[in-house]
Amino acid sequence: MSDVEEGRAQHASAVLRFASLGSGSKGNATLVCDGETRVLVDCGFGMREAEKRLARFDLHPSQLDAILVSHEHGDHVRGVGALARRYRLPVYLTPGTMRSGRLGTLPHHHWVTPQQRFVINGLEIDPVTVPHDACEPVQFRFHAHGRSLGVLTDLGHPTAHVAEAFHGCDALVLECNHDVQMLAEGPYPASLKRRVGGDWGHLANVQAAALLPRLGLDRLQRIVCSHLSEHNNCPERVLDTLTPLLDGDDSRLSVAAQDHGLAWQRIA
Numbered sequence: 001m002s003d004v005e006e007g008r009a010q011h012a013s014a015v016l017r018f019a020s021l022g023s024g025s026k027g028n029a030t031l032v033c034d035g036e037t038r039v040l041v042d043c044g045f046g047m048r049e050a051e052k053r054l055a056r057f058d059l060h061p062s063q064l065d066a067i068l069v070s071h072e073h074g075d076h077v078r079g080v081g082a083l084a085r086r087y088r089l090p091v092y093l094t095p096g097t098m099r100s101g102r103l104g105t106l107p108h109h110h111w112v113t114p115q116q117r118f119v120i121n122g123l124e125i126d127p128v129t130v131p132h133d134a135c136e137p138v139q140f141r142f143h144a145h146g147r148s149l150g151v152l153t154d155l156g157h158p159t160a161h162v163a164e165a166f167h168g169c170d171a172l173v174l175e176c177n178h179d180v181q182m183l184a185e186g187p188y189p190a191s192l193k194r195r196v197g198g199d200w201g202h203l204a205n206v207q208a209a210a211l212l213p214r215l216g217l218d219r220l221q222r223i224v225c226s227h228l229s230e231h232n233n234c235p236e237r238v239l240d241t242l243t244p245l246l247d248g249d250d251s252r253l254s255v256a257a258q259d260h261g262l263a264w265q266r267i268a
């Protein structure tokens, strides 16, 4: 089924599904839909670019029920304020994210309290505190139709809390930001290397590989490797690192690209 047909079929089928409008340091946005409710997690693309990328899925911003914001870094919020104002979309975010001042005035917002489940129509969402260098960052776990999707990026290091909160997902969007060796040998200045590789920066491929078994590999139908660094990673290194965990079978793995994102993934 093409992305367009898949988009049209969404409201007809009661399946939890997700797609990426694009992922990486230049912008992140993830679509999550349970057949009734359609939300955008972050929007690191400017409004016009976001409109274009949504159109690839035959979607218009006015068809979104809400925007959820994980934290205030530009690659997650660049288009949030403009989209919310233009299309009067409610925004769900923590007070810390709002206090950063990066979103401007929002027409309609709801506070997210970390570790407290909230519901948008029937879609249940757990916001989970993560270690990352932002004001009050969270990542999200979704529940619908007896299935569960974790969206877990911008993670400085895998804490016990994160491992517990994302245990037993059926599908996972997981940060695989950098290859440790490529970061060390790459073009970033030393201070940025320390930030990216530090405990409040981003998750390395080997850290993602160490975390996955703690989340329960048996149940995971789809693992979408996300937020890959353009300069310090490549899909081949990610797949080489994660595939051995899956007994050499990479059919459950996909990579969300910066330019083209990733087509709809259904959680059966």
Ligand SMILES: [Zn+2]
Binding pocket: 071, 073, 132, 134, 154
């Ligand atoms: Zn960030």
Ligand SMILES: [Zn+2]
Binding pocket: 025, 028, 073, 075, 076, 154, 227
């Ligand atoms: Zn980011």
